[in-house]
Amino acid sequence: MSPRGTSEELRVAVIGTGRMGADHVRRIQEVTSGARVSAVVDLDAERAKTIASRVDGCTAHTDPAAAMAAADVDAVLVASPGPAHEATLLTAFEHGLPVLCEKPLTPDAASALRVLEAECELGRRLVQVGFMRRYDAEYVRLKSLLETGQLGRPLLLHNRHRNVASPPGFTSDMLISDSVAHETDVTRWLLGHEIAAVTVLRPTPSASAPDALQDPQFVVFETDGGAVSDVEIFVNCGFGYQVQAEVVCERGTARIGDGHAMVTHMAGRWGGTIDQDYTVRFADAYDREIQAWVDATRRGEVTGPSVWDGYAAAAVCEAGVRALTDGGRVEIDLVEKPPLYR
Amino acid sequence: MSPRGTSEELRVAVIGTGRMGADHVRRIQEVTSGARVSAVVDLDAERAKTIASRVDGCTAHTDPAAAMAAADVDAVLVASPGPAHEATLLTAFEHGLPVLCEKPLTPDAASALRVLEAECELGRRLVQVGFMRRYDAEYVRLKSLLETGQLGRPLLLHNRHRNVASPPGFTSDMLISDSVAHETDVTRWLLGHEIAAVTVLRPTPSASAPDALQDPQFVVFETDGGAVSDVEIFVNCGFGYQVQAEVVCERGTARIGDGHAMVTHMAGRWGGTIDQDYTVRFADAYDREIQAWVDATRRGEVTGPSVWDGYAAAAVCEAGVRALTDGGRVEIDLVEKPPLYR
Amino acid sequence: MSPRGTSEELRVAVIGTGRMGADHVRRIQEVTSGARVSAVVDLDAERAKTIASRVDGCTAHTDPAAAMAAADVDAVLVASPGPAHEATLLTAFEHGLPVLCEKPLTPDAASALRVLEAECELGRRLVQVGFMRRYDAEYVRLKSLLETGQLGRPLLLHNRHRNVASPPGFTSDMLISDSVAHETDVTRWLLGHEIAAVTVLRPTPSASAPDALQDPQFVVFETDGGAVSDVEIFVNCGFGYQVQAEVVCERGTARIGDGHAMVTHMAGRWGGTIDQDYTVRFADAYDREIQAWVDATRRGEVTGPSVWDGYAAAAVCEAGVRALTDGGRVEIDLVEKPPLYR
Amino acid sequence: MSPRGTSEELRVAVIGTGRMGADHVRRIQEVTSGARVSAVVDLDAERAKTIASRVDGCTAHTDPAAAMAAADVDAVLVASPGPAHEATLLTAFEHGLPVLCEKPLTPDAASALRVLEAECELGRRLVQVGFMRRYDAEYVRLKSLLETGQLGRPLLLHNRHRNVASPPGFTSDMLISDSVAHETDVTRWLLGHEIAAVTVLRPTPSASAPDALQDPQFVVFETDGGAVSDVEIFVNCGFGYQVQAEVVCERGTARIGDGHAMVTHMAGRWGGTIDQDYTVRFADAYDREIQAWVDATRRGEVTGPSVWDGYAAAAVCEAGVRALTDGGRVEIDLVEKPPLYR
Structure with missing residues (x-):
């Protein structure tokens, strides 16, 4: 992760701001300790701007790649529709950014397998898949x-x-x-x-x-x-x-x-x-899932459900x-x- | 109890045929094994007759003492109002008849004490008091x-x-x-x-x-x-x-x-x-209570809640x-x- | 059933006195109202005698047909092993005796179908099959x-x-x-x-x-x-x-x-x-099952699970x-x- | 509260670092969003130092008054023994600092009444009492x-x-x-x-x-x-x-x-x-209690159980x-x- 050390906050780009994505923005700002939203991405530019305007120092984008290229992004939360996941994940891999990817990893086994192969080529895990029941008490x-x-x-x-x-x-x-x-x-x-x-x-x-x-x-x-x-x-x-x-x-x-x-x-x-x-x-499982991802990412680790789990x-x-x-x-x-x- | 041995049915006089008494008549006839109702008593002669008419070989009375004097009565179930219990119990003692007495034993401590003293004088227990929760599973x-x-x-x-x-x-x-x-x-x-x-x-x-x-x-x-x-x-x-x-x-x-x-x-x-x-x-507790009383009575025993329990x-x-x-x-x-x- | 009317007890032959059959003998004698065991049948003559000796007026047999031919048998409870059921049921049909048959009706569909055809030929139901869960509260x-x-x-x-x-x-x-x-x-x-x-x-x-x-x-x-x-x-x-x-x-x-x-x-x-x-x-379901069978039989009816249910x-x-x-x-x-x- | 606006973190002095206080330090650092511990106080100087050393930018004190006088303290969490509460609360009132005070407010009605009178004189609520069951789901x-x-x-x-x-x-x-x-x-x-x-x-x-x-x-x-x-x-x-x-x-x-x-x-x-x-x-109730206090304090409000509740x-x-x-x-x-x- 970022070389800036564990005492600083994790700056997260949230990609997709529909029901789930918007809720995650709120969660990171109000519930999660040690993280803040530094960028939001949505095809609907108005929607992205509205959500960004509520968060101090958050920029709005329509292109996931642009957001991931920004200097103040340490990690990515993917909450866009499933068919868009593959491209976003591959871009995140290029930037070496840790990702929390809402389920499904991708909509079919073939595309999931491509993501898996890309991550294997990278040689290290970057992705946690959003199977949040694993965080339910x-x-x-x-x-x-x-x-x-x-x-x-x-x-x-x-x-x-x-x-x-x-x-x-x-x-x-x-x-x-x-x-x-x-x-x-x-x-x-x-x-x-x-x-x-x-x-x-x-x-x-x-x-x-x-x-x-x-x-x-x-x-x-x-x-x-x-x-x-x-x-x-x-x-x-x-x-x-x-x-x-x-x-x-x-x-x-x-x-x-x-x-x-x-x-x-x-x-x-x-x-x-x-x-x-x-x-x-x-509700608690989502809170714990995001917190666990933030904590692991700040420690430079990737834990939780893997791309293999998403593929299976x-x-x-x-x-x-x-x-x-x-x-x-x-x-x-x-x-x-x-x-x-x- | 009757000298006729355990293989014969216990012939019961039911005194009081209000809601509780009528239900006990039905219970003894249809649910209880080893007993039958041979007499019913109610101040309301019509009521007594109606109920008696539904049971083979059952006589109707308005006076408890008359019923208890009958030859075909081995035991007494008292379901009349509380104030009438003392007199009925003392009469049953005279005939040496086992009694299942609905609670309360009597309406106050002084009368309950008189019943207790009478039973003590008799030197053996005849009364089981109707605290049916003791029979609830x-x-x-x-x-x-x-x-x-x-x-x-x-x-x-x-x-x-x-x-x-x-x-x-x-x-x-x-x-x-x-x-x-x-x-x-x-x-x-x-x-x-x-x-x-x-x-x-x-x-x-x-x-x-x-x-x-x-x-x-x-x-x-x-x-x-x-x-x-x-x-x-x-x-x-x-x-x-x-x-x-x-x-x-x-x-x-x-x-x-x-x-x-x-x-x-x-x-x-x-x-x-x-x-x-x-x-x-x-419902089951009442069934078990009557059955337990019938079984004990046929064995010549008195078990269950005693006059002391009724007095206390x-x-x-x-x-x-x-x-x-x-x-x-x-x-x-x-x-x-x-x-x-x- | 017996032409003697509802006020008399149903006299039951119990065929098979293993664990289940012996328990049903006890149940009819101690729990069921309106019935008594008049005959028991077991291939093991000693076993049949021992059980019969505990019940007033009960005879012991080794042959089901002999028991069913006896004058003091109004109904039959079949608790023998499944392979013996078909023959017993057909004999009961000959005598027009109501039967409570422990499950399975017979061990296979072909034999069950023969019993079904025999009952249909008779033109009236005689058999209640022992699916006792239908009687569980x-x-x-x-x-x-x-x-x-x-x-x-x-x-x-x-x-x-x-x-x-x-x-x-x-x-x-x-x-x-x-x-x-x-x-x-x-x-x-x-x-x-x-x-x-x-x-x-x-x-x-x-x-x-x-x-x-x-x-x-x-x-x-x-x-x-x-x-x-x-x-x-x-x-x-x-x-x-x-x-x-x-x-x-x-x-x-x-x-x-x-x-x-x-x-x-x-x-x-x-x-x-x-x-x-x-x-x-x-326990209560078995009690209720036998009681329901006795009650229906005394009314001249057959209710409960039928031969069709046993065949299916x-x-x-x-x-x-x-x-x-x-x-x-x-x-x-x-x-x-x-x-x-x- | 602090004039620095809601986007900045609330800087909390934790007074008393026994079992409860130490747990609250951990909670504010790891669980609570929008707050950090800027000072800890304990009569045991070693204990205070050890705990402070684990938190970035946290100072250690033995005197509550000294901590409350520090420039980087926006609010006070009191977790010292009950008899010390009255003095600490009165000092906090002097500095106009919001307080979360663990129960009991004070050990007896007379001292609780003195705190209540002091807060009334101040004319505004500063204290939330730690009755955390009100925050249990x-x-x-x-x-x-x-x-x-x-x-x-x-x-x-x-x-x-x-x-x-x-x-x-x-x-x-x-x-x-x-x-x-x-x-x-x-x-x-x-x-x-x-x-x-x-x-x-x-x-x-x-x-x-x-x-x-x-x-x-x-x-x-x-x-x-x-x-x-x-x-x-x-x-x-x-x-x-x-x-x-x-x-x-x-x-x-x-x-x-x-x-x-x-x-x-x-x-x-x-x-x-x-x-x-x-x-x-x-556990969750404590988390929610501290979070609710931090949120209210950052909004410049005092909510939750009051000094009146502590007095009663x-x-x-x-x-x-x-x-x-x-x-x-x-x-x-x-x-x-x-x-x-x-």
């Missing part, structure tokens, strides 16, 4: 418990992923590539296995699903470590945002995501509220979409894992 | 856990007792003498202590309480074993029927009454339903009503415990 | 909730079925045909669909599983109503006996089987105990075993549903 | 729910406050003045009432309590708004650190503190872990200690609330 606790070995080896992983309603334009493929993308990483990270095959079951869609949307879906992963991980993905469940995971091990199970923070009793019912949105459920997720999602479309079980072939990621 | 589990000693000695007991709404005519005193009466027995039975003093706090009544009803109340018992047992009694809580108990011991706590049998997620909330009535929450509850409730009315802390003096109940 | 509550329509149409059903350890001789096929057999019925009954296809996934077995036992397995059912029902079956989980079900509907989900009756806090943990055995978890379960289990052995997805073809069961 | 959610009015008016508040073990030198009085001090503020803040009377019950101490320590205690508060708030304080419960609160309102109840983040099933039990320490349970807590604790010592019910008389705090 409950997932971290679950992972820690697995690592103690108390429960024995994991055999099965049951995932639930429910959204209140899908945004306009959400397609059946996107339930896999956009939503289940998280569970591909959760499965790989929690179990420490690669995913070897995927099957997608298509129950009759809910009446609440928009026309022609295959929602819910039931996805079954088989891992190279002999585990089975199933995912209920239901993006028009209507009642709330829920992310749950239960690992079944040789000597016990552990489940997260029930969210029992406050229990009320009224009107003939006991219970609690369900978050309506990932920005609420995972892309390959699994691609296979998943094929399984959804064609039916049946689709096997996944990854390239050999480069030494950089071992 | 959750309370039994709690008691069993305490008896293992795993948690150490009990120090505190927190009770919650909530009803949807109070029936017409329910007075502030009755929150103690009718409702908290259950917690007097629970406290004594779970802890194995006598209650030595009682204080009643009077928060501003709920707007949902009928005029002039002091509801909720917060009752604090001090026991002769050095424990403190508190009771929230709230008979117009509006949202459900809830009975909870948490025992705090030297090495841990145990809580019952959360009732998590089915969990739903819908409309932004997770949770479950709350029973609306004791007949639902304690009456004495505590009397003191509780005084504490409610006068404010402050009221001490309870019981007579010495007769050998029959040790 | 939690499943009943779940079914009732689904029937209200509050949650909308069911889309997915997630089942967990865990045993502490498998008995000696338990094979990989038996995880399907013996254990998942329950979930075939639960799926069909809760959803009101037939099962159209089955896939079985085989994770690396647990180190706690006996040699060569494929445990756990992950079973995926597709129904003719367009729902997907998944089953985790894990018969050597080590930690307890757990049966859970979560139905995911268009507007919400409902889950049973968490068993939160008593919560303790001690030694750094909060939580509760897990039942170790189905005889504990489903046999067909699904057969297909499941094939899916387990051969891999892949196996479709299930049922014969047309006879009018008797519509 | 669960308490905040509970408070928000009460403010919606959905549950109606609060009638009762049940509090549980349990520690694994008491530190050496912890006295019976300190269960009130050190531990229940939190619940005095929780009661006042959640209900918006002042506490009018207090009673302390003394069950037989736990065998795990050190000699002569009255542990547990059961404290009952009566508020001027007609509510009753009870507190179980048990500082040698052995099994974990637990803080729970249940508000009982006219139309329902709400409970926090059950902490169900991860549920495991193993070895015959389901459940989760219990935090062992307040630094774990309330001191008065209630004083009365509570009297109730513990003398028995009976002790009334609390507060001075009239000055306009500054209305």
